[in-house]
Amino acid sequence: xxxxxxxxxxTLFNILRHTTPSVPKQHSPLTFSSHSNSHFxxxxxxxxxxxxxxxxxxxxxxxxxxxxxxxxxxxxxxxxAESVKERSSRCWxxxxxHESTAAAPFLVCDSCRCIQPVDDSVDYFEIFGLSKKYDLxxxxxxxxxxxxxxxxxxxxxxxxSQKERDFAAEQSARVIDAYRTLSKPLSRAIYMMKLDxxxxxxxxxxxxxxxxxxxxEIREEVEEATDSESLKQILSKMEENLKSWSxxxxxxxxxRNFEEAQESIRRMTYYSRxxxxxxxxx
Amino acid sequence: MLRVAxxxxxxxxxxxxxxxxxxLPRFYHERxxxxxxxxxxxxxxxxxxxxxxxxxxxxxxxGDVMKLQIKVDEKTGKIVDARFKTFGCGSAIASSSxxxxxxxxxxxxxxxxxxxxxxxKHLSLPPVKLHCxxxxxxxxxxxxxxxxxxxxxxxxxxxxxxxxxxxxxxA
Numbered sequence: 001x002x003x004x005x006x007x008x009x010x011t012l013f014n015i016l017r018h019t020t021p022s023v024p025k026q027h028s029p030l031t032f033s034s035h036s037n038s039h040f041x042x043x044x045x046x047x048x049x050x051x052x053x054x055x056x057x058x059x060x061x062x063x064x065x066x067x068x069x070x071x072x073x074x075x076x077x078x079x080x081a082e083s084v085k086e087r088s089s090r091c092w093x094x095x096x097x098h099e100s101t102a103a104a105p106f107l108v109c110d111s112c113r114c115i116q117p118v119d120d121s122v123d124y125f126e127i128f129g130l131s132k133k134y135d136l137x138x139x140x141x142x143x144x145x146x147x148x149x150x151x152x153x154x155x156x157x158x159x160x161s162q163k164e165r166d167f168a169a170e171q172s173a174r175v176i177d178a179y180r181t182l183s184k185p186l187s188r189a190i191y192m193m194k195l196d197x198x199x200x201x202x203x204x205x206x207x208x209x210x211x212x213x214x215x216x217e218i219r220e221e222v223e224e225a226t227d228s229e230s231l232k233q234i235l236s237k238m239e240e241n242l243k244s245w246s247x248x249x250x251x252x253x254x255x256r257n258f259e260e261a262q263e264s265i266r267r268m269t270y271y272s273r274x275x276x277x278x279x280x281x282x
Numbered sequence: 283m284l285r286v287a288x289x290x291x292x293x294x295x296x297x298x299x300x301x302x303x304x305x306l307p308r309f310y311h312e313r314x315x316x317x318x319x320x321x322x323x324x325x326x327x328x329x330x331x332x333x334x335x336x337x338x339x340x341x342x343x344x345g346d347v348m349k350l351q352i353k354v355d356e357k358t359g360k361i362v363d364a365r366f367k368t369f370g371c372g373s374a375i376a377s378s379s380x381x382x383x384x385x386x387x388x389x390x391x392x393x394x395x396x397x398x399x400x401x402x403k404h405l406s407l408p409p410v411k412l413h414c415x416x417x418x419x420x421x422x423x424x425x426x427x428x429x430x431x432x433x434x435x436x437x438x439x440x441x442x443x444x445x446x447x448x449x450x451x452x453a
Binding site: 200201202203204205206207208209211212213215216219220265266269270272273277 | 338339340341342343344345346347349367369412413416417420424
C-alpha cells in the first residue's frame with residue numbers, strides 16, 4: 001500500500017507550487033541570465049523523472065547547491081520577498097541573508113551566530129550535507145553530528161533569549177533524529193522511501209509462507225538456543241542477510257523499483273527484529 | 283522490557299489518578315498482561331495432520347509473525363482445539379491468545395465472523411496496537427482457509443465427490 005504524505009506550506013508557496021508544476025518554470029518570474037539554462041539541465045539530470053509534491057520543497061536548496069547564487073543572489077531577494085524566503089533565508093536576529101547550499105543548511109546564522117527556527121523542508125540528508133544516496137560509505141556522520149551539536153545543543157545557550165533556547169531545543173532534537181535515522185540502514189531506507197512519498201503501511205498483513213516460515217524457524221531457534229556460540233552464529237547469519245537485502249534495496253531504489261524496494265525493507269525489518277532478539281539474549 | 287512494564291504498570295485506565303491536566307499514559311490492560319504472563323494454548327500441532335489447519339501471517343511494519351493452528355472435528359466441522367505461537371509485542375501475543383480461546387468449540391463458519399475490533403475491545407488495545415488484532419483476525423482466516431484447502435485436496439485425491447457444502451462458508 002502506498003501512502004502519499006501531505007505537507008503544510010505557506011500560502012504563497014502553495015500558489016507557486018500549483019501554478020508552476022515543473023522545476024524550471026518555477027524560476028521564470030524571477031529574471032535569470034542565460035546561465036540558468038545550463039544549470040537547469042544540470043539539475044534535471046540529478047532529479048528523478050517524476051516529481052511528487054514533496055520535491056518542490058527541495059528545489060530551493062538544490063538550486064543553490066550548484067553554487068551560482070552569488071551571481072544572482074542580490075537580484076533574487078530584491079524581487080518578491082516572499083518567494084525568496086524559501087530560497088535564501090533571513091536571520092531573524094540580524095537579518096543577514098543566508099544562502100543555503102547543500103553543504104551548509106541554514107540552522108545557525110553565520111553573522112550573528114543565532115540559532116534559527118526549524119525548517120521542515122530541510123531534510124535529514126541536507127542537515128548533514130549529503131546527497132540523497134542510500135550508500136553512505138566513508139561518510140563521517142558522527143563527526144558532523146558532533147559539530148552540529150556543538151553549535152545547537154541547548155546546554156550551550158543558557159545566556160541567550162528564551163526564544164533562541166527554544167529554537168536550540170528543536171534544532172538539536174531534529175539533528176538527533178536525523179543522525180539516528182541516517183546511521184542505521186533500515187531506518188535510512190524507510191526514510192528515503194518516505195521522502196519519495198512511499199510510506200510503510202502499518203495495517204498491512206502478509207502471508208508469504210516462505211518468508212514467514214523461515215522467520216518462525218529462526219525465532220524458534222533463538223528461543224531454544226542455550227549457548228552464546230550458537231546465538232552468535234545466528235547473529236552473523238542475520239547480519240549477512242541484512243547486508244544482502246540492504247544491497248538489494250539500494251539497487252531497487254536506484255532503479256525506482258518501489259515494489260522490490262518495499263520487499264527489501266520488509267525483509268530487513270524481519271531480520272533486524274531477529275538481531276534485536278539475539279542481542280537481548282546475549 | 284515488557285515484563286518490567288507489566289510489573290510496573292499493572293493498572294487499568296479507570297484507576298488512573300485524576301489530575302487537572304490529564305496526560306493519558308499508555309498502560310497494558312490487565313488482560314494483556316494476564317495473557318502475557320499466563321499464556322493459554324501456546325504450542326504446535328503436527329502440520330501434516332489432516333485435521334489441522336495452520337495459519338501463518340506476519341505484519342511487516344513491525345516484524346511480527348503469528349502462527350495459529352486449529353484442530354477440526356471432521357464430522358461436525360467444529361474446532362475442537364487451537365494452538366498459537368507468536369513472535370511480537372505483548373499486544374500481538376495477547377491477541378493471538380484470545381483468538382485461540384475464542385475459536386475453541388465454534389464452527390468454522392462462525393469463527394470467520396470474529397472481527398479484529400472485538401479482540402481489540404476485549405483487550406482495550408490502544409489505537410497504535412490495533413494492527414495486532416487485525417493480525418489475529420487474519421491468522422484465524424488463514425487457518426480455516428488452510429484446513430479447507432487440505433480437505434479439498436484429500437477428498438479429491440480419494441476420488442470422492444465433495445458434497446460437504448462447507449465450501450460456501452469461506453468468506
